Amino acid sequence: MEEANQQLWQAVLGELELSLSKASFTTWLKNTFIIENEDGRIVVGVPNTFSQAWLKQKYHTDIYRIIQSKSKERIKEITYKVQTVKNYCQEQEQIKKTIIAEAKQFQAEVRTRPAIGEQAIGLNAKYCFDSFVVGKGNELVHAAARAVAEKPGLTYNPLFIYGGVGLGKTHIIQAIGNEIQRHSPQKKVLYVTCEQFTNDFINAVSSGRTEKFNATYRTPDVLLIDDIQFLAGKEGTQETFFHTFNALHQSDKQIVLTSDRPPKAIATLEDRLLSRFEWGMIADISQPDLETRIAILETKCQEKNFPLERDIIQYITLNIQNNIRELEGALNKIIAHHQLNHIPPTLENVKKVLFSISSASKQSGAVSARQLIELVSEFYDTAMQDMLGKSREKRFAFPRQVIMYLLREELRCSYPTIGHELGGRDHTTAMHAHEKISGLVENDEKLRQEINLIKQKVYAH
Known part of the structure; x- marks a missing residue:
């Protein structure tokens, strides 16, 4: 060639x-x-x-x-x-060396799991559609997932699900696999994280067992990969995933992927992969609204056999808003507090537990202006120096305005401070940027989702 x-x-x-x-x-x-x-x-x-x-x-x-x-x-x-x-x-000439180097770099992060085979497919039976609470923020994803589970390979292929940390992406992708297995036990369903896929590939290249790797990943009827953004910057892994994707898609095998960001926001993702991710359906999960959070917490209380009064549930959900994982973490803390200290879960006691969680979060999770600039630069795949520089190109100017908006909204920085942080700009520039993005957020759903994703990264930092 x-x-x-x-x-x-x-x-x-x-x-x-x-x-x-x-x-x-x-x-x-x-x-x-x-x-x-x-x-x-x-x-x-x-x-x-x-x-x-x-x-x-x-x-x-x-x-x-x-x-x-x-x-x-x-x-x-x-x-x-x-x-x-x-x-x-x-x-x-260095492709193989690069791949092997990736193995060393990520060796410490390899997750222990059973060997991939006919019976060990990586699914957890607790993740099913019945236990997935549907609300405004995830109803599209739920409907698409149901459609895929009913007709794998024929509807929305691939299905690409994205959203912030702790919003239920792993739950819904595994629910698809479990539902397909329940209705069609003869179908081979394989669930892995992208990190697992990467490390399997690296190990296959290192040991000269690529045929076995291909047999594992190119033969399932359904391939489910969590956290596909992990492909970013890994040229060798992207190359093999490209061929894996083609082999499955051409055989009408279902592919479902999850990510913490939309395909276009995955840095250094090859164009040919980006175009393939857009072949099927892209659906996002956003932060749950109050009603959904209440329903989720009630479901978790039932699962854990730990009933709480309605006013306590409402108080918890009003104070824990970022994601489902934090909500469940707060409930676990309340349960532990009750069991270890033999203190009843009254509203007053729950307030004390949540206050301790909030205080610890603020101490450990405080984000500086510089860190926020770095997070936004990474999200939009731009360099820090371009954010701080003088270029007015849209690809730099727009992310810079988003930074100014977030510095004002999330860190409560003054306009002069914002101008200083962004390369010594005038405070009126910061005011204009804040007004512009505030106006766009009202009507632009895509921008609103992007800013929500950035906020989730800020608070997960």
């Missing part, structure tokens, strides 16, 4: 050289090459951003025409990526 790409690009360069001056050809086209050529989409490597811009603006039409004339398939897209020939070759 590389040889064919090289021959194709040499033909392109040969024709362009005939119509350009030697100076122009050397300046803009020397050290260019084809990085990728797949499904009619071609990525051309260029040595710097100047060449990238020039080829896009001046020579793109000619390059497209020449490549199309020499290709049997229709060329859908040609893009230009800054990457030197030397670096590209080094990357290709």
